[in-house]
Amino acid sequence: MSISLQLYLLFAKISLFTFGGGYAMIPLFQNELVTVNGFLTDAEFANMVALAQMTPGPVGLNAATYVGFNQAGIIGAAAGTLGLMTPSFILAVLAAIFVKVFKDNPTMQAVLSGVRPAVLGLIAAAVIFFADTSVFSAPLRNMWTAGASFGICWPGLLIFAITIAMELSGKIHMLWTLLVAGALGALLLA
Amino acid sequence: MRAISCTRLFLIFSKIGLTTFGGGFSMATVLRHELVLKRAWLTEREFFDTLSTATAVPGAVAINLAFMQGWKARGYRGALAAAAGTMLPSVVILLFIARFATPYFERPMVASFLKGAGIAVAAQIAFASYTFARNLRVHWQNVFACGLGLGLLIIGLHPVFAVLAGASVGYLLMHERMTRPDDNIAKDI
16 A cells, blocks of 8 residues: 555544544544554654644644655645545535534524533633643643642733733734734743 | 635635634634624624534544535535635645754744744633623523533543533523523524
8 A cells, every 4th residue: 555545544534533623633643643653753743743733724734744744745745634634524514514404403403502602611621721831830730739839920921911902902913913922922931 | 604706715714724823723713703703704603503513523623614614605616615725824834844944943932932822822712702702691501511611621521522511401401491482592692
């Protein structure tokens, strides 16, 4: 089996077995890429994840591109990326059709009216994960075990507050808030 | 939603892909900004229903979102245009980095710039959840489902369980009330 086909099938499989995307995919990526196939060492994998988080675009997609490129150049990158997208395409379009067809069904409406606030909770949790090691000195979920060593990184909190203020003004594009926060980070967090 | 050409979809989603860092839920913030607030192509409600479904379907949330929004706007061709737009900037940037720029990422200045940008992502998501929460009515079912979603994720469970928990709350606790015409529990947003 050619390496490109292998990459295509591998990322299609990863995509099919991960729900929730991004960070949820990472353990599965690690298992497939490091443990099962030996494409990457543990250290290379950690670098790859950091890189995928730092660059724009979905984490899973970045990882597929990076691994594909390292294994088999541009063709490999294309194979990995397409593999990741194929199951999503089929299932997401089916789901969109499903939602459209049952939009006015009372059961469907009841289910969705419960899901909406739950998704709000999910998004709020994403705030905590993003702020974890930059605004707080330890991951928030270790708050009780970390004890005295758990603290707030004040420059981090300041950047958070400045970004919120820029958002509240409603006039500043999101990309600018990212750049300003990045520049402040380079000054204050070094 | 108004008719949008596939080229427009491609361009809008490449902009979204370029300004998204860190996957599904941060992309959702950018997407909401572009499609709900700036262009008013979607209502808050339509947006959140698509986001819930994109989370419940296997695969990367961001890619699922692009496929679903593209499909709603312009059918299969729209789905492909939106997904291609989302991935193109990140694929190009990542290929460039993989080829040339990996050493620079170890410089402390670059690392702390990215850390600062990460805080901005957290703040953007916090702001988006606040503006969405304002649209939901305060009744115990909503608060309960929201707390479940937040709590399940914080204890380390997979996001799909939060969606399932919300669906169960909706089905078990809101279903009966929704069929009563005088009760507007479902008229949120």
